Amino acid sequence: MAASILVIVLLLNFFVLGTSRLRTVINASAAQGVALGVLALLVHPRIDVETVLVAVGATGIKGLVIPWMLHRAMRDAAIRREVEPLIGFVPSLLLCAVGTGAALVFSSTLPLAPQHQGSLLVPASLATVLTGFLVLTTRRKAINQVVGYLVLENGIYIMGLTLLEAMPFLVEIGVLLDLFVAIFVMGIILNQINREFGSMDTARLSALKE
Amino acid sequence: MLLALVLVPLSLAAVAFVIPSERLRPWLLPLGGIVHAGLTALAIALPAPSMFNGYLVLDSLGTLVLGFTGVLFFLCFLYAPGYLKQRAERPNRIFVACLLAFVGTTSLILLSHHLGLMWVALEATTLSSAPLLYFNRGPRSLEAVWKYLLVGSVGIALALLGSLFLAYSALHAQLPPSLLLEDLVRDGPALSKPWLHAAFVLLFVGYGTKMGLAPMHTWKPDAYGEAPGLVGALLAGGLTNCAFLAILRFFRILSAAGEASFAREVMVAAGLFSIAVAGVFMARQRDYKRMLAYSSVEHMGILVLGVGLGGNAVFGSLLHLINNGLTKGVLFLSAANIHRAFASKTLEGTTGAMRLVPASGALFLLGFFAITGSPPFGPFVSEFTILGAAVSAGRYVVVGLFLLLLVVVFMGMGATVLAVVQGTPPAIDESAARRTETFLTVAPAAAFLILVLCLGLYLPPPLEALIRKAALLEVTP
Numbered sequence: 262m263a264a265s266i267l268v269i270v271l272l273l274n275f276f277v278l279g280t281s282r283l284r285t286v287i288n289a290s291a292a293q294g295v296a297l298g299v300l301a302l303l304v305h306p307r308i309d310v311e312t313v314l315v316a317v318g319a320t321g322i323k324g325l326v327i328p329w330m331l332h333r334a335m336r337d338a339a340i341r342r343e344v345e346p347l348i349g350f351v352p353s354l355l356l357c358a359v360g361t362g363a364a365l366v367f368s369s370t371l372p373l374a375p376q377h378q379g380s381l382l383v384p385a386s387l388a389t390v391l392t393g394f395l396v397l398t399t400r401r402k403a404i405n406q407v408v409g410y411l412v413l414e415n416g417i418y419i420m421g422l423t424l425l426e427a428m429p430f431l432v433e434i435g436v437l438l439d440l441f442v443a444i445f446v447m448g449i450i451l452n453q454i455n456r457e458f459g460s461m462d463t464a465r466l467s468a469l470k471e
Numbered sequence: 472m473l474l475a476l477v478l479v480p481l482s483l484a485a486v487a488f489v490i491p492s493e494r495l496r497p498w499l500l501p502l503g504g505i506v507h508a509g510l511t512a513l514a515i516a517l518p519a520p521s522m523f524n525g526y527l528v529l530d531s532l533g534t535l536v537l538g539f540t541g542v543l544f545f546l547c548f549l550y551a552p553g554y555l556k557q558r559a560e561r562p563n564r565i566f567v568a569c570l571l572a573f574v575g576t577t578s579l580i581l582l583s584h585h586l587g588l589m590w591v592a593l594e595a596t597t598l599s600s601a602p603l604l605y606f607n608r609g610p611r612s613l614e615a616v617w618k619y620l621l622v623g624s625v626g627i628a629l630a631l632l633g634s635l636f637l638a639y640s641a642l643h644a645q646l647p648p649s650l651l652l653e654d655l656v657r658d659g660p661a662l663s664k665p666w667l668h669a670a671f672v673l674l675f676v677g678y679g680t681k682m683g684l685a686p687m688h689t690w691k692p693d694a695y696g697e698a699p700g701l702v703g704a705l706l707a708g709g710l711t712n713c714a715f716l717a718i719l720r721f722f723r724i725l726s727a728a729g730e731a732s733f734a735r736e737v738m739v740a741a742g743l744f745s746i747a748v749a750g751v752f753m754a755r756q757r758d759y760k761r762m763l764a765y766s767s768v769e770h771m772g773i774l775v776l777g778v779g780l781g782g783n784a785v786f787g788s789l790l791h792l793i794n795n796g797l798t799k800g801v802l803f804l805s806a807a808n809i810h811r812a813f814a815s816k817t818l819e820g821t822t823g824a825m826r827l828v829p830a831s832g833a834l835f836l837l838g839f840f841a842i843t844g845s846p847p848f849g850p851f852v853s854e855f856t857i858l859g860a861a862v863s864a865g866r867y868v869v870v871g872l873f874l875l876l877l878v879v880v881f882m883g884m885g886a887t888v889l890a891v892v893q894g895t896p897p898a899i900d901e902s903a904a905r906r907t908e909t910f911l912t913v914a915p916a917a918a919f920l921i922l923v924l925c926l927g928l929y930l931p932p933p934l935e936a937l938i939r940k941a942a943l944l945e946v947t948p
Contacts, residue, residue, distance in 0.1 A: 371665055374643045390632065397625065406621060413628055420635045427638040427648035428587055435591035436631070442598050443624055450605075450616055457610050466614040469693040471752060 267381040274392040294323025338455040360391035389416030403461040472519040480575035487568040497555040504548030511541035531940040546915040553911025572599040586650040615697035622690040626680025633673030640666035659727025681714035685748035695764035700807020707767040708796030742776025754883035770795040785942040787856030794849035800919035801838035805831040812904040823896035839888040849926035
C-alpha cells in the first residue's frame with residue numbers, strides 16, 4: 262500500500278515536469294501533498310492524536326492551502342498559463358528519469374536500516390528532491406519556482422517519514438508552519454514582482470549583477 | 472528564563488504591530504534592545520537549567536554568541552529611531568515588527584540543542600528578515616528579496632535533509648534516532664559513517680549558504696546592497712554567525728564520531744576559496760555597499776578556515792566572530808549615513824564623504840582599517856592568532872595563500888573606500904546632507920568602533936576564558 266503511494270508520488274514528479282499548463286502543475290504538486298499525508302498515516306506503527314494532527318496538517322497545508330494561494334496568485338496576476346521552460350519538456354522528462362534512476366542506484370549503495378530494506382522511501386525521497394531542483398533551475402516563471410521549492414520540501418518530508426521518533430510533534434508542526442509562512446511571503450513578493458514588472462518572468466530580475 | 476529570551480521579543484513584535492503611531496513605534500526598538508540585553512546578562516549571570524528535556528540549553532558556545540548578539544542588537548536598535556525618523560515617508564509597522572521578531576528567533580537558534588528545532592528557528596529568522604530587505608521598495612529591492620528568499624530557503628532545505636540523514640545514521644546503528652545534540656555526541660562513535668558523510672556535505676552546503684560562503688554567496692551582494700545599512704549590520708553580524716554556530720554544533724558531532732579530519736580539510740578549502748572569491752569581486756567594486764557584502768563573504772571564509780586549521784586557530788576564529796561582527800556594525804551604519812547624505816551608493820555619486828559628513832566618513836575609513844586587520848584593532852589580533860596557529864601547525868601553503876589574499880583584499884577594498892572618503896563632494900544640497908548626521912545615527916557606530924579598539928588592545932580574562940571553553944569543539948570519543 263505504502264509502496265504504491267510512493268510510486269504515485271514518483272509519477273507526479275514526472276507530471277510536474279512534463280506538463281505545459283501552469284494550473285495542472287500546481288494541482289499535481291497539491292496531489293503530491295495529499296498523497297504524502299496519507300502515506301504518513303500508513304507508515305506510522307501506531308495511530309495516535311499527534312500522528313493524525315501532523316498528517317491532517319500536512320495534507321491541509323500542502324494539499325489545500327498552498328495550492329489555493331498559488332491559484333489565487335495566478336488569477337490576480339492574470340499571467341499566461343504556459344510554463345515556459347528554459348529546456349524543453351522532453352529533455353526535462355529525460356533528466357527526471359535519469360535522476361530517479363540515479364536516486365535508486367545511490368540509495369542502494371547507502372547502508373539502510375533493516376526495516377527499510379527494499380522500501381522505496383529513501384530513493385523516492387532523493388528522486389523527489391532532485392525533481393524539485395530541476396524545476397527550480399529550469400523554469401523561468403517565479404510561480405513555477407515556488408512549485409519547485411514545494412516539490413523539494415515534499416522530498417525531504419518523505420525522508421522524515423523514516424525517522425518518526427526523531428522528530429517530535431512540536432518540531433514537525435514548526436517545519437510545516439515555516440513552509441506555510443515561506444510560501445505566504447513568496448506569494449506577497451510574487452504579487453509585487455508582477456505589479457512592478459508586469460510579468461512574473463524571473464529573467465527580468467537581472468538588474469543586480471557585477 | 473531561557474524561554475523569556477525568545478518570547479519577550481516576539482511579544483514586543485506583536486505590540487509593534489498594533490501600535491498605530493508611526494512616530495512612536497520606532498522607540499520600541501531601543502526598548503527591545505535594552506530588554507534583550509538585560510535578559511541576556513541575566514541568563515549569563517544566573518546559569519539556568521536546561522528546559523524541555525534538553526531542547527533549550529545555554530552552553531558556552533551559545534553564551535558567547537548570545538552575549539555578542541545582545542551588544543549587536545542593542546547598538547543597532549539605538550540607531551534605528553534616528554534612521555526611521557529620516558525615512559518618515561515609509562511606513563515602518565512591518566519593519567519594526569520584523570526586526571523584533573528577528574531578535575526572538577535568533578535567540579531561539581542559539582539556545583536550541585535539538586537540530587530540528589534549530590532548523591525551524593533558522594528558517595523563521597530567514598523569513599522574518601525577508602521583509603526587512605524590502606523596506607526601500609522598487610524593482611531592485613524586489614530582485615534582492617526574491618533571490619534571498621529562494622536561495623536561502625533552498626539552501627536551508629538541504630540542511631534539513633542533512634539533519635535527517637544525521638538522525639538516520641543513528642537509526643542504522645540500531646540506536647533510537649534522535650536529533651538532540653547531547654545524544655548524537657554521546658553516540659558519535661557508533662554512528663553510520665556513510666550517512667554521516669552525506670549529512671556533513673548537505674549541512675555544510677545548506678548552512679554555508681546561509682553563512683554566505685562562496686560559491687553559495689550569490690544572494691549576499693544583492694541583499695546587503697539593497698537592504699538598509701541597519702539590516703546589513705544585523706545580517707552580517709547576527710544571522711551569518713548563527714549559521715556558523717549551526718556548523719560548529721555539527722562539527723562537534725563529527726569529531727565525536729572520529730571524522731573531524733575529513734571535515735577540517737573541506738573547511739580549509741572552502742575558507743580559502745571564499746576569501747579568494749571575495750578578493751576578486753572586491754577589486755574595482757563601484758558599489759560600496761556590495762563591497763561590504765563581499766567583505767562579509769571574506770570574513771565568513773576566515774571563520775571556517777580557523778575551525779578547519781584546528782588547535783589555537785579555533786580560539787582565533789571564535790574571537791574573530793565577535794571582532795568581525797562589531798566591525799561590520801561600524802561599517803554598515805556609517806555606510807548607511809553616507810548613502811543617505813549622497814543619495815547614491817556608487818562611486819559615481821559619492822566622493823568626499825570626509826568633508827560632507829565628517830564623522831561618518833571617518834568611521835567608515837577607520838572601520839576599513841579595522842576590518843582589513845590593521846593594528847591596533849580587534850580583527851588584527853584574531854587574524855594574527857589564526858595565522859600563528861597555522862604556522863605552528865606547519866601549514867605553510869595555507870599561511871602563504873592567506874597572507875596573499877589578505878593583501879589583495881586590502882588593496883581592492885582600499886581603492887573603493889578611499890574614493891568614497893577623499894576628494895571633493897559633488898554639487899548637492901549640503902545642509903540637507905549634513906542633517907543625516909545626528910547624535911543617534913553616529914553614536915552607535917562610534918560605540919562599535921570603540922569596542923573593536925578595546926578588544927584589540929585588551930582581551931578581558933573572563934571573555935578569554937569563555938572563548939577558550941567554547942573553542943573546545945573536539946570531543947575525544
